[in-house]
Amino acid sequence: MASDHFNSQAAKQVCAFHKQIRNYAATPLLSLSALAASWGVKDIFVKDEAKRFGLKAFKGLGGSYAMFRILCERFLLDPETASIDDIKKRVKRMKQPLDFITCTDGNHGKGVSWAAGLFDCWAHIFMPAGTVEARAEAIRNAGPAEVIITEMNYDDTVRYAKAVSEKNSWILIQDTSWEGYETIPTWIMQGYLTMVQEITDELKTIPTHLFLQAGVGSMAAAVVAYMADYYGKNKPETVIVEPEAAGCFYASIKADDGKAHSVESNESTIMAGLNCGTPCSVAWPILRDQAEYYVSCKDHATETGMRTYAYPLADDPVIVSGESGAATLGAAQTIMADKELEDIRKMMRLNEDSVLLFINTEGDTDPENYQNIITEKNY
Numbered sequence: 001m002a003s004d005h006f007n008s009q010a011a012k013q014v015c016a017f018h019k020q021i022r023n024y025a026a027t028p029l030l031s032l033s034a035l036a037a038s039w040g041v042k043d044i045f046v047k048d049e050a051k052r053f054g055l056k057a058f059k060g061l062g063g064s065y066a067m068f069r070i071l072c073e074r075f076l077l078d079p080e081t082a083s084i085d086d087i088k089k090r091v092k093r094m095k096q097p098l099d100f101i102t103c104t105d106g107n108h109g110k111g112v113s114w115a116a117g118l119f120d121c122w123a124h125i126f127m128p129a130g131t132v133e134a135r136a137e138a139i140r141n142a143g144p145a146e147v148i149i150t151e152m153n154y155d156d157t158v159r160y161a162k163a164v165s166e167k168n169s170w171i172l173i174q175d176t177s178w179e180g181y182e183t184i185p186t187w188i189m190q191g192y193l194t195m196v197q198e199i200t201d202e203l204k205t206i207p208t209h210l211f212l213q214a215g216v217g218s219m220a221a222a223v224v225a226y227m228a229d230y231y232g233k234n235k236p237e238t239v240i241v242e243p244e245a246a247g248c249f250y251a252s253i254k255a256d257d258g259k260a261h262s263v264e265s266n267e268s269t270i271m272a273g274l275n276c277g278t279p280c281s282v283a284w285p286i287l288r289d290q291a292e293y294y295v296s297c298k299d300h301a302t303e304t305g306m307r308t309y310a311y312p313l314a315d316d317p318v319i320v321s322g323e324s325g326a327a328t329l330g331a332a333q334t335i336m337a338d339k340e341l342e343d344i345r346k347m348m349r350l351n352e353d354s355v356l357l358f359i360n361t362e363g364d365t366d367p368e369n370y371q372n373i374i375t376e377k378n379y
C-alpha cells in the first residue's frame with residue numbers, strides 16, 4: 001500500500017539519513033502574505049527547495065536516499081542504523097568501483113552525481129537532446145560523474161540508459177518506475193519525504209490547497225500520499241500542474257479509463273524538469289485516486305510565476321525560482337487573476353479561507369535563461 005511507503009514512519013527514517021549529511025539543513029518555509037492579500041486568500045506558503053544542499057533543487061533528496069538503500073542492501077546493512085561512514089568503508093574495500101547510471105533532464109542527475117560523491121562511487125548521467133550546457137556542467141561539478149547528452153528525447157533516453165546499465169552491469173537509479181522496476185524509484189520517492197516532513201513539522205495551519213508540479217509525478221505522488229496519511233480527512237485538495245507540451249497526467253485523467261497514458265508532442269517547453277511524457281507507474285495510482293485537479297499550462301504561465309517570485313509585493317521575501325519551480329505559482333496566479341475563471345475558482349473553493357501551499361522545486365538551474373526571463377530579455 002502506498003500509505004505504508006509514504007507515511008510519517010517512513011519519513012522519520014529518511015530524515016534521519018539526510019541529517020547525517022554534513023550540510024543538511026531544513027529548507028525555508030516562507031509566507032507570502034502580501035501576495036495572499038492581493039489574491040484574496042488567507043495565506044500562501046512556499047517551501048523553498050532552491051536552498052537544498054547547495055544543489056538548487058529538491059532532487060538530491062531522492063537520489064541520495066535511494067543510493068543509501070541500494071548500498072545498505074548490497075552490504076547487508078540495516079538502513080535503520082547504518083551510517084554513511086559504514087558504507088564508505090565497505091566501498092573502499094571493493095576491488096571494482098561501484099557505478100550508477102541514470103537519465104535526467106538536469107536536477108535528478110545532479111542529485112545522483114552529488115550522492116555518488118557522498119559514498120565514493122561513480123555516476124554515468126545521460127541527458128536528452130536540447131540539454132543546455134549549464135545543466136550538464138552543474139552535474140559534472142556536483143560530484144564524480146560523466147555526462148552524455150544523447151540525440152533522443154527524455155523518454156527514449158531513459159530506455160537507452162536502462163539498456164546501457166544492463167550491458168555494463170551498472171546500477172540504474174532512475175526517478176521513474178515501470179513494471180518490474182519499482183523498488184529503486186520507490187526509495188527515490190521516499191527520499192522526497194524529508195521535504196514534506198519539514199513542512200508539516202513547521203506549518204502551524206493545515207493548508208487547504210496544495211499545488212504540485214509533475215514531470216513523471218514521483219515527487220507529487222510522494223507528497224500527496226504523505227499529506228493524506230498525515231492530515232487524514234483534512235488533507236489539502238491537490239492541484240497537479242504540468243506543461244502543455246508534456247501533460248501526461250492531464251491526458252490520463254481526461255481519458256477517464258483509470259489507466260496511465262503517455263503523450264508525445266512536437267512542442268518544446270522551458271520547464272525542462274517537467275518535460276516527461278510517461279507517468280511513473282508507482283505515482284500514477286496515487287495521483288489518480290488522491291489529486292483533485294489537473295492543470296496543463298503554457299510556458300508563459302511559469303514565466304509569470306518566476307517574475308512574481310523574483311519581484312515580491314510589500315515585505316514578502318524574494319524567491320529565486322526556475323522554470324520548473326515556478327509553474328505552480330504561475331498557474332495559480334492565472335486562475336486567481338483571470339476574471340473569466342470565476343467558476344473555476346468557485347469549483348476549487350479558492351476563497352478568503354484558503355491557505356495555499358507551493359513547493360519551489362528549483363532555483364536558477366539555467367542562470368542565463370532565468371535572468372532573461374525575469375528581466376524579460378527576448379521575451
Ligand SMILES: Cc1ncc(COP(=O)(O)O)c(C=O)c1O
Pocket residue numbers: 057059105106107108175213214215216217218219220272273274276324325361362
Ligand atoms: C525542478 C523540478 N521540479 C519538479 C520536477 C518533477 O518531479 P517528477 O518528475 O517526480 O514529477 C522535477 C523533475 O525532474 C524537477 O527537476
